[in-house]
Amino acid sequence: MSNSDPIIVIGSGAGGAAVAYKLVTSGHNVLMLEKGGVLPRDGTTMDVKRVMKEGAFKNKELWVNGQNQEFIPGEYYNLGGKTKWYGAALLRFDPHEFLADDDHQCLAWPFGYQELAPYYDEAEGLLSVNKFDNEPELQALIDRIVKADPRWKPDLLPLGLKREILNDEQEAKHFDGFASACGYKSDAEWSLLDKIRDNPAFRLETGKTVNGFLHADGDPARIVGVTCTDRSTYTGSAVVLAAGAMTSPRILQDYLMDTRLEETLPSTPLVGANFKMHLNSAVIGFSPFSNQDVLRKTAIIFNEDYPHSTVQCLGWIDGDILGSELPAAVPKFVTRAAGKRAYGFFVTTEDGSSPDNRIVSCGGAGRPLMDYDLQRIKPAAREHRRLVRAFITRLLAAGLVGADKYMGMAGTAHALGSMVTGTDPAASVVDADGKVHGMTGLYVGDGSILPRSSRVNPALTIYAWGLRLGRHLGAQAN
Numbered sequence: 001m002s003n004s005d006p007i008i009v010i011g012s013g014a015g016g017a018a019v020a021y022k023l024v025t026s027g028h029n030v031l032m033l034e035k036g037g038v039l040p041r042d043g044t045t046m047d048v049k050r051v052m053k054e055g056a057f058k059n060k061e062l063w064v065n066g067q068n069q070e071f072i073p074g075e076y077y078n079l080g081g082k083t084k085w086y087g088a089a090l091l092r093f094d095p096h097e098f099l100a101d102d103d104h105q106c107l108a109w110p111f112g113y114q115e116l117a118p119y120y121d122e123a124e125g126l127l128s129v130n131k132f133d134n135e136p137e138l139q140a141l142i143d144r145i146v147k148a149d150p151r152w153k154p155d156l157l158p159l160g161l162k163r164e165i166l167n168d169e170q171e172a173k174h175f176d177g178f179a180s181a182c183g184y185k186s187d188a189e190w191s192l193l194d195k196i197r198d199n200p201a202f203r204l205e206t207g208k209t210v211n212g213f214l215h216a217d218g219d220p221a222r223i224v225g226v227t228c229t230d231r232s233t234y235t236g237s238a239v240v241l242a243a244g245a246m247t248s249p250r251i252l253q254d255y256l257m258d259t260r261l262e263e264t265l266p267s268t269p270l271v272g273a274n275f276k277m278h279l280n281s282a283v284i285g286f287s288p289f290s291n292q293d294v295l296r297k298t299a300i301i302f303n304e305d306y307p308h309s310t311v312q313c314l315g316w317i318d319g320d321i322l323g324s325e326l327p328a329a330v331p332k333f334v335t336r337a338a339g340k341r342a343y344g345f346f347v348t349t350e351d352g353s354s355p356d357n358r359i360v361s362c363g364g365a366g367r368p369l370m371d372y373d374l375q376r377i378k379p380a381a382r383e384h385r386r387l388v389r390a391f392i393t394r395l396l397a398a399g400l401v402g403a404d405k406y407m408g409m410a411g412t413a414h415a416l417g418s419m420v421t422g423t424d425p426a427a428s429v430v431d432a433d434g435k436v437h438g439m440t441g442l443y444v445g446d447g448s449i450l451p452r453s454s455r456v457n458p459a460l461t462i463y464a465w466g467l468r469l470g471r472h473l474g475a476q477a478n
C-alpha cells in the first residue's frame with residue numbers, strides 16, 4: 001500500500017466516518033464516497049411534520065420481504081448515515097456478548113472484549129458520552145417498578161449528548177429520531193467528519209452511489225478501486241465498504257456474480273446471510289397525569305429473567321409525535337391529550353443468527369430482498385414476547401396503562417451482521433482485521449461485520465470497529 005494513494009471509504013455512517021477519522025488523523029489520504037447529501041442545519045430536521053409525518057429525509061426505495069411483499073425499510077442516505085437520526089444511546093457490548101451462545105443462536109466474535117476496549121474508550125471520548133440524571137417523573141416511575149419487583153434493575157443510559165442540550169428545549173425534545181441542528185447530539189458528522197473536513201488529506205464526494213469495484217488486470221480478487229452509478233470510477237490503495245448492513249452485502253454480491261468470483265470464494269454463500277436487526281417493540285405507557293419530563297431517554301432497565309434483552313426509555317413524546325403514528329382520522333384533541341400523558345419505552349431483544357435471514361441484491365433485476373423470519377430465531381422471539389408482556393404488566397402495577405407495537409420489517413434502524421467477521425472463511429465473510437476472506441484490498445467497516453447484535457444498541461461498537469480498522473489500515477500503509 002502506498003501512503004499517497006487514497007484509501008477509499010464507501011459510506012459516511014458510524015463505521016465509515018470512524019475509519020476515515022482514524023486514517024486522516026494519522027496522516028493517511030482518504031477519499032470518502034457518500035450516496036446522500038449534506039443535511040440542512042436550519043432546524044427542518046427537527047420538524048415533526050417534515051420528519052415523521054412526511055418522512056421527508058427517509059429512503060424511498062422499495063424492497064420486498066421473504067413473502068415478496070413490498071415495504072420501505074427505515075434507512076437514511078445522507079452524510080453521517082443513520083447516526084444523524086439515532087437516539088445516541090451509546091453502550092458497550094458486555095464481555096460475554098463476544099462469545100458464542102448456542103441456545104440463543106449467537107455466533108462468536110473472532111476476538112474478545114479486551115481487543116475492542118481501547119477503541120470503545122476512544123469512541124466514547126470523541127462522542128462525548130455522558131450520563132444524565134433521571135427527571136422527576138421518570139425517577140418516581142422507576143422507583144415504583146423496582147420497589148414492587150427488584151429483579152428490574154435500572155441504570156443510567158450512556159448518551160452521546162452534550163450537557164448544553166439541557167438549555168435548549170427544542171433540541172432536548174427532538175434528538176431521538178431527529179437530526180440535531182446545533183450539534184448537541186454527537187453523530188458521525190458533528191463528532192468525526194467535521195474534525196477532518198478541512199484536512200487536505202481528506203476528500204469527500206457526496207451524491208456518489210458506489211455500485212461495484214475495479215480490480216487488477218486478470219485478478220478479480222484484487223480490488224484497486226470502485227465504480228459509481230454515474231459511471232465515474234476511482235482508484236485507491238484499499239477500499240473500505242461501509243454502506244451499511246443492508247447495502248454493503250448487495251454491492252459485494254453483485255461484484256462476485258459479475259466477475260464469477262462467486263464460484264471460487266468460500267465465503268460467497270455467507271455474503272448477506274446472518275442478517276440481524278434486533279427485535280424491537282415500542283411500549284407507550286399512559287398515565288392519568290400530564291408529564292413534564294423533557295429529555296426522558298436517560299434510563300435503561302435490565303432483568304436477568306430476560307438476559308438477551310433490555311428496556312430503554314424513549315425521548316420526548318407529545319400529541320404531534322404520537323399523531324404521526326396514528327391514522328389521520330384520530331382527532332387532534334385526542335392525540336394531544338394522549339401525548340401529554342404518554343411515556344415511551346423501547347424493548348430490545350438480541351436476535352440470534354440464522355444463515356437464512358439474509359439480504360439479497362437480486363442483481364439490480366428486481367427489488368432488493370430482506371428475507372427475515374422470526375420463525376428461524378425462535379428463542380429470541382419467545383424471550384421478546386415474554387418481556388413485552390411482563391413489562392406492560394409491571395407498568396400497569398406502577399399506574400400506567402401500556403400499549404405495544406412491534407417495529408416489524410421496516411424497523412431496520414439496527415440493521416446488522418450481514419457479512420460477519422470470523423476466522424473461518426467458510427463460516428464468515430471478513431477476517432478479524434475486516435478484510436474480505438480470499439480477496440486483497442477490500443475491507444468492511446460498517447455494522448455488517450457484527451457476529452452478534454447483543455442486548456443493547458449497536459452504534460458504539462460499530463464506531464469502535466471502524467476506529468480499529470482505521471488503525472490497522474494505517475499501520476499497513478506505513
Ligand SMILES: Cc1cc2nc3c(=O)[nH]c(=O)nc-3n(C[C@H](O)[C@H](O)[C@H](O)COP(=O)(O)OP(=O)(O)OC[C@H]3O[C@@H](n4cnc5c(N)ncnc54)[C@H](O)[C@@H]3O)c2cc1C
Nearest residue numbers: 011013014015035077081082087088089210446447457459
Ligand atoms: C431512528 C434511529 C434511531 C437509532 N438509535 C440508536 C441509538 O440510540 N443507539 C445506537 O447505538 N444506534 C441507534 N441507531 C442505529 C445506528 O444509527 C446504526 O446502527 C449505525 O448508524 C449504523 O452504522 P453503519 O456505518 O453500519 O451504517 P449507516 O449509518 O447506515 O451508514 C451507511 C452510509 O453509507 C451510505 N451509502 C449507502 N449506500 C451507498 C452506496 N451505494 N454508495 C455510497 N454510500 C452509500 C449511506 O448513505 C450512509 O451514509 C438508530 C438508528 C435510527 C435510524
